[in-house]
Every structure is written in structure tokens, then in C-alpha cells.
Amino acid sequence: MQKVEPGTITILTDAKIRAITKSEKGQVQVRDKSVPGLRIRVGSSSARAFVLRKTVAGRYRNITLRRYCERFGLAEARKKARQLISDIEFSADPAATLPSPVRRRVVPTVRSLWPSYRAARSHLRTIREVERVFERHILPSFGDRAAHKITRGEITRFLDEIARTTPVVARNVHGYLSAFHSWALPRLDDLPGNPCRANSQKRGE
Numbered sequence: 001m002q003k004v005e006p007g008t009i010t011i012l013t014d015a016k017i018r019a020i021t022k023s024e025k026g027q028v029q030v031r032d033k034s035v036p037g038l039r040i041r042v043g044s045s046s047a048r049a050f051v052l053r054k055t056v057a058g059r060y061r062n063i064t065l066r067r068y069c070e071r072f073g074l075a076e077a078r079k080k081a082r083q084l085i086s087d088i089e090f091s092a093d094p095a096a097t098l099p100s101p102v103r104r105r106v107v108p109t110v111r112s113l114w115p116s117y118r119a120a121r122s123h124l125r126t127i128r129e130v131e132r133v134f135e136r137h138i139l140p141s142f143g144d145r146a147a148h149k150i151t152r153g154e155i156t157r158f159l160d161e162i163a164r165t166t167p168v169v170a171r172n173v174h175g176y177l178s179a180f181h182s183w184a185l186p187r188l189d190d191l192p193g194n195p196c197r198a199n200s201q202k203r204g205e
Contacts (some may be wrong), residue, residue, distance in 0.1 A: 009033050012040060013026055021048045027192045038081045040068065043192025050077035056088055064189045086203065108188060110150075110180075112145035117183055133176045137162065137169075148183075148190040165194055 004020045009031040020030055020042050029051070029064065035051045041064075048068035054061055062160050066072045114134060121127055141158055143149055155177065163170035177183040178196035184193055 004030055010040075011186065012074055017048060017068060017074065020048070022193075032078070035078050035081045035085075037085065038078065041192075044197075047185070047193065047195030049189060050081070052081045052084060054085060054088060067189060090122075107146045108184075110142055110147050111139055113147055113180075113184060113187075114143075117180055120168055129172075130176055133173055136175050138177055138180075148188050148192070149196055152195045189198065 004016050009028065010016060011034055012032040016030070017040050020040065021030065022028070022042050022044055027041055027043050029039045029041045032040070039051050039053065041049050041051050043049075046055075050068060052063045052065055054063065063084065065077055065084075068074075068077075118127070118131065118134075121130055124130070133171065153166040155174075159170045159174050162173060174196060178194060181191070181194040181196055185194060
């Protein structure tokens, strides 16, 4: 299978979708020639999701349809995209046809996800240390940020600042923040990958 270049437009097939390579620089997208606006998005973790880009009420919207998986493949994505396009174009109130998460999305922040993550880790012997690191370091810096918008660069600067005085603490914070993003990855469609993975775990040495 010939390599599929990011940003191109082609008649998508399952083989082409699997052939799209991830980029360390962020998300890449390949547009489908069969359905206008439909594209496959590949994050830095290689997770794939179908997205429909469509003008709604004078504004471009990127509507995430669903992750690419065995139960939701190319045929299902095209069917859903065509139905959504029809609903938007023939509705007197196009914005009302958007999925509710697009119309009024409650953006998950690190702070809003923290209780669920803490509950999922409550069985660990290190839970008290996890709580201490989150409450002292992670929540004050990233608590009100949308979890899927935190970048590798931000995390690198955050950890570098801690490492200037306490390298061991920086390594611990890195580990707990990375574990949090790994937990969040399958729960957030917009999270392209774990932004901690590119940061050295030997920080401060």
C-alpha cells in the first residue's frame, strides 16, 4: 500500500486509513473525496477518528463523528456524514441539527476529570502521593485547562520549572501526569495523544 500523505484528498479505503502515518508534530488529516467535508484524523498516538468539516450558520465546524474502529468503519462514517450534511442543509435552523456536544459542549477540564481519575486509582498504594501531587502541582497549573488542549511544550516548561529546584519531584509529577493522560485518552475523542510521552522521564539528570 502506497503511503498516504497527510493533508491530501483521496477516495478513502480501510487500507488507506491504516496506512496513514502519525506525526510527532500533532494531528494529521486526510480528506475523503467521496463525501465532501469528511476526513480521517490521526493523532500522535495513532488513534484515528472521523471528522466532518461543514459550514453551519456561516461558521466552519469540525464535528467529530466517532473513533475509527471495528464497529464504526468507513461505511458507517460516510452514512452518518451524509445524513448530517442533509440535516444541516435542509433545516431552517442548521445549528439545531448539530449533535448536542457540538452545540453546547461541556469541555472536560483536568479538574472536572480529577474526581473520576482519583476514584479509578483509589486502590493503589500510592493514591495519597497521587493526591498530593495533583493538589500541589498539577491542579494549580492545569486544573482549569481543557484536558485535550494541553501541549507538549507547556508540559515541558512546567516540568523544567519544577526541576530547577527539585528534579526528583519533577520526575514524579511527570509520571503521574502521564498516567492521567493515558487514562483520559480513550475517554476523550479530542485528545490526540499523551502529551507527556515526548518528555524525558530522566528529567534533571
